[in-house]
Amino acid sequence: MKWLFAPVPRGRVALLRTAVYLFTALDLVVFTPWVRAHGSVDGELYQPLWIARVLHLPVPDSLLVQSIFWVLLAAALAAATGRAPRLLGWTVFLLYFEWMIIAMSYGKVDHDRFAFLVALAVLPTCGAARWRDREPSERAGWALRMVQLAVVATYFLAAWAKLRYGGPEWMTGSVLARAILRRGTELAHLIAPVPYLLILAQIGIMAFELTSPLVFVLPEKWRTRVVAFFYSFHLVTFSMITISFLPHLVALLAFLPLERAADRVSERVRRVRQRRAVPAG
């Protein structure tokens, strides 16, 4: 139980909050612009998800989609400043969740943002937090732990889903060859013909996903290295089949001592300024 509430400096959650809300705004405008296009798609192609049916959410039309887009954009940018963390935080969570329901209700569901949704859901519970605030907080600790658990669950349960749908044969199948043919980069097409390489990569992916929970038992130094490995895994995936998992990568920040990185940056900026202030010679 202590582990679930292990306190972390408030500054860490403040920095994560800024990153998450800025990303929300960027995601709307730059990374998933196709969600907005659903406003101009015929209502007949709308296949509402279970949650949309239970909550009787309206069929998205142009007005609804445009309204959510602009209100969510404004709320996310305002929330990134750290003001009114509860009011703005819950607003962003609810609107982004509805935005994702609209996104996934046209025959295709993505699995790249579970941890990001969890981050949006827990950030409002942390209350006020400033970048420079170093006071340890249990509320911040629980929130970060939730995001971490969601990140690892995404890996571990993705392996579980592979075993459920594909079985162990998934590892010796042709899922990567198929992905490369459909959306591979030139680099991927170049290496795809190497014998057994894609099969080895599939075994590697399964092994990495199944062992990902070990990140919780490692000492901090190793934990950071494992997180670096997670990031490099997504970099390779992106360079091969252009799948970025960007929202997940933002959630991954919850593993890192962000406030220490921020301290280092501000220290460097201070030194540079000092040097400039002293006239040369």
Added chain:
Amino acid sequence: METMTNAQRATRVLATLLAAFALLGGTLWGSDDHFPFGPFRMYAGVNPPNEPAPDPRLEGTDAHGATVVLGERETGMRRAEIEGQQDLFVADPARLREVVEAYRRRNPDAAALVEVRYVMRWHEIRTSRPTGQWRDEVLARWQVVQP
């Protein structure tokens, strides 16, 4: 240090457990329909080592006889979404009308479409590796009824 009351802790433990059960249940018995708690089944399918890879696309022919690609930019629908509705298009090709509508709305000045096709390109795969060979198969075809 900022600590929490027992009630605050209990609420959070309860929320954690509920989410964990929903996610585990979704992974074990759920489907995509249960987003965000459905199974993370992206790229989890069974694809035997020699099974050809499907690469679907929508295309049309306009009034000038030119072939028009009907991709995400043209229709506002992603390829995976088109694919998700494949069975509906095949069972009832008239549903391709919705694609024409979406195209018209997004490209009001473009030449009108006279035909829309759902085309599957099958890429050959041998021992988990692509061979570079492919063949096209038209799965659904709809002649546009001009208004």
